[in-house]
Amino acid sequence: TQLLEQSPQFLSIQEGENLTVYCNSSSVFSSLQWYRQEPGEGPVLLVTVVTGGEVKKLKRLTFQFGDARKDSSLHITAAQPGDTGLYLCAGGVLGQDRGSTLGRLYFGRGTQLTVWP
Amino acid sequence: DTGVSQDPRHKITKRGQNVTFRCDPISEHNRLYWYRQTLGQGPEFLTYFQNEAQLEKSRLLSDRFSAERPKGSFSTLEIQRTEQGDSAMYLCASSLPPRVNEQFFGPGTRLTVL
Numbered sequence A: 001t002q003l004l005e006q007s008p009q010f011l012s013i014q015e016g017e018n019l020t021v022y023c024n025s026s027s028v029f030s031s032l033q034w035y036r037q038e039p040g041e042g043p044v045l046l047v048t049v050v051t052g053g054e055v056k057k058l059k060r061l062t063f064q065f066g067d068a069r070k071d072s073s074l075h076i077t078a079a080q081p082g083d084t085g086l087y088l089c090a091g092g093v094l095g096q097d098r099g100s101t102l103g104r105l106y107f108g109r110g111t112q113l114t115v116w117p
Numbered sequence B: 001d002t003g004v005s006q007d008p009r010h011k012i013t014k015r016g017q018n019v020t021f022r023c024d025p026i027s028e029h030n031r032l033y034w035y036r037q038t039l040g041q042g043p044e045f046l047t048y049f050q051n052e053a054q055l056e057k058s059r060l061l062s063d064r065f066s067a068e069r070p071k072g073s074f075s076t077l078e079i080q081r082t083e084q085g086d087s088a089m090y091l092c093a094s095s096l097p098p099r100v101n102e103q104f105f106g107p108g109t110r111l112t113v114l
Helices: none
Strands: A005-007 A010-014 A019-024 A029-037 A044-049 A055-058 A061-065 A071-076 A085-094 A101-107 A111-116 B005-007 B010-013 B019-024 B031-037 B044-050 B053-057 B065-068 B075-079 B088-095 B109-113
Touching (some): A019 A111, A044 A055, B010 B019, B044 B065
Antiparallel strands (some): A005 A019, A085 A111, B005 B019, B019 B075, B065 B075, B088 B109
16 A cells, blocks of 8 residues: 555656646655656655645746645646656655654655657 | 765676675765665665664565665665565665755666576
């Protein structure tokens, strides 16, 4: 059972289109990270969101953390072929001690995005 | 280059052999993590260190797996008596408290067990 569910699993679109990918859970996270991964390489950190309701923008990418800190979305405007890759969300879980954060990240299975020219 | 480095990038071995991978974290990061990723899956946590102390191990880390970080800098992950099911990408990451969840990954070591 995945702690984080990502949807869609695959997304194939034309250059210039907009898209949104989702990351959902029934668990509360202390933070939510988004990564992009190319074939044969390690994930590259795009953004960290920490506060419920937080919105962060990175050029054409907009990231939102749900109010309850259980879900997140990534919206890409005017997608380009260079955006092609595997987008992974990863959550850090609160520890037993108030305010502490455990070490591990829980990853979703990812959304494979292909943007055609 | 000041990012996380891993060596080797690729390893092909025969079933039953032992293999060892190395990870060099970002120099000022005192937390170091090992993950494993198989095709179609996100990375799965194996273990992590704070300085030289191994603070958490996943149930995925069977007794054939051992990780060390003797001086609190680089780390090694050894797999003994490899099995075909060990074939995966082994990823190392590092971070710096208090932003422990901002984990920066290396390029990974692709292990193939024949």
